Amino acid sequence: MLDTNIKTQLKAYFEKIVHPIVLTASLDDSSASSQMLELLNEVAEQSEKISVKVDGQAQNKPSFTVSKAGEPARITFSGLPMGHEMTSFILAILQASGYPPKVEEDVIARIRKLDGKFRFQTFISLSCHNCPDVVQALNLMATLNHNIEHEMIDGALFQGLVDQYQIMAVPTVILNGEVFGSGRMGVEEIVAKLDTGSAEEEAAKLNAKDAYDVLVIGGGPAGAAAAIYAARKGIRTGIVAERFGGQVMDTLGIENFISVSHTEGPKLVQALEQHVKDYEVDVMNLQRASALRKTQSGIEIEMANGGTLRSKSVIVSTGARWREMNVPGEQEYRNKGVAYCPHCDGPLFKGKRVAVIGGGNSGVEAAIDLAGIVSHVTLIEFDSQLRADAVLQKKLFSLPNMTVIKSALTKEVLGDGNKVNGLRYEDRTSKTEHTIELEGIFVQIGLLPNTEWLKGTVDLSPRGEILVDAKGETSVPGIFAAGDCTTVPYKQIIIAMGEGAKASLGAFDYLIRHSVSAEEEPSKLAA
Structure with missing residues (x-):
């Protein structure tokens, strides 16, 4: 699973491990579990201070924990930490072992003095470039404070949890069963949100x-x-x-x-x-x-x-x-189907119908990217012509699961109270109104x-x-x-x-x- 170059890099990183680390897996009979066990074993082969065991006790499978030998685990990866999250995995090993983090001393002190029980869950997609910052911040906090636990959850692998918490954007952080925040957050920002007295x-x-x-x-x-x-x-x-x-x-x-x-x-x-x-x-x-x-x-x-x-x-x-549409329903369904980052949130809409608002370069690029993930994309442009570069428009119109609607004014985001289920727009030429049934709306109309x-x-x-x-x-x-x-x-x-x-x-x-x-x-x- 890991090529020779990555293994060489891991050996160098793992020379910094302070105390022995145990990776404990909870697996089922899925192919993802087989891949996870293969990954953990290959990682453990790169250092004598890393061992792997399987106990199957976790509720979410496949998953694994990272802990210092002899201590309870407070860091969990539910899903394969590949892509952008591989760095999160490596840092979790080093920091759980006692390797000092590159964080200001006053921030470390604030983390350690946080009182109460904090069980964080971060929903991510492996293509999200914002997610690792949140995962790494919460993993670090879990290594510094015994009252903090953190679980990274790959939304594509745990659809039931995505539906349970109605996750429509990543990263989304759940704290003790309630939504704590969404979007990119660093460790200082998270601590400031928890330590309100500062x-x-x-x-x-x-x-x-x-x-x-x-x-x-x-x-x-x-x-x-x-x-x-x-x-x-x-x-x-x-x-x-x-x-x-x-x-x-x-x-x-x-x-x-x-x-x-x-x-x-x-x-x-x-x-x-x-x-x-x-x-x-x-x-x-x-x-x-x-x-x-x-x-x-x-x-x-x-x-x-x-x-x-x-x-x-x-x-x-x-x-x-990002400029907002300023129409009824947009704020109500923000992160519940209304999104602004197609690359981050696109994987959550796999196989679903979505709309992209905006016919400039960013809108057309978003539509092209999403077309490879979702079942159908409807691009809505206010003007009578798209404003994107010709090469992008050529690619756009070559896609079989794409509909382009021009001279359209978005009037309202529709939903069932929990998530988006449609969009209402007006044809600016005929002045007639139309409704599109869909599950996601990506807004790309400038700054x-x-x-x-x-x-x-x-x-x-x-x-x-x-x-x-x-x-x-x-x-x-x-x-x-x-x-x-x-x-x-x-x-x-x-x-x-x-x-x-x-x-x-x-x-x-x-x-x-x-x-x-x-x-x-x-x-x-x-x-």
Whole structure:
């Protein structure tokens, strides 16, 4: 099952095992169980400190646990941890053995002090690039706190559990039988959600920080580039991000990042974060800005947790998010049939009927991908023509299980109270309404800038984008902006990086001129 190259890599990794590890399998007579036992035995062959046993006691089969020898198991894999989840499996072995995790000490301390019983279950699909972060975070927490258990569940293998919990999106996390959250979550975010009493402490830490020369708000490609360029100037730089990486974290294949023929969003974000940390940048993750105000001494940034940061200049790079349809039923059935990531959630709709909303490149690409998984795809486009590239349209129309409806206005998402069962749309030409029976709706209609919190502070376009000049400066001196939240056209990673660098240079130029003006002021008064 594992090729020679992977076995060689595993031998190297497993040299880091601190204490012996036991992999305990619960199997049935399925082919998946046979594959699981084969995988576990091959993994165990790569280290004398790993052993395998079969006891068949788990309720979900096939599954296996990872535990330090002599200790109760708190990590379970229900399904084969292949693809993106192989890394989760390797890390579980190392961390369960006592190998120290690469997590800040204060986060480890917060995990260990969590009180109560926490039984987490994470539903994943093996094609989901967001799922491993959640699985790895919860596995780590289970190794650090004896009150925490975690089970990874492959939704494609345990359809009964998917139906029981009405899972319509991955990753979805269940805590003690109730939905805890869905979508990408890192360990710090999960701990913050559990440790609700830490908000005041975090706010106090922000209040105590000295003023920055440049504070970057947003941790995507534009924000990372801005922070690096500012730090290289030797000035006091901070970056505050609601989620470092932003929209790129949800991007799978990247093939137009010049000089890199192919990479993936999470991999690029990891490199960006490391590059930022190579410099003296104060990185504040999982922090959301709620307001900006100009003062005599500079700029104050109010944070959602009640804290306040101060800076001489600010670069806003808050990016954008998936645009929603804003029709009845969309919010009610979000993650219950309404989805925004076809690659992550597509496998949950295997053999079902789905719709894709949007006829641009992202919509047509989503429809093509889904057509290989689901029974039928209906693509709905508001315009009279599709806007996707010709090569994509050619592929789309060659598919036998595809229907394209143009000049259609989506009016309502229909459901039975628990999950989606249809969609109602209006033919814009005839003004007649139609209903489609389906189980899933994937929304791919573009991006919406994350700028609502800036209304009344800086000038925005009718689309909500921040108006910037050639240097990235906004209508307020000292406040700059870059990336997908601005009026700069063509929302691309490489463009966002360039705009972030430009805004940073603009902010540095502003600081130089502002400091010179301040120094000259006393002499002018004396004259």
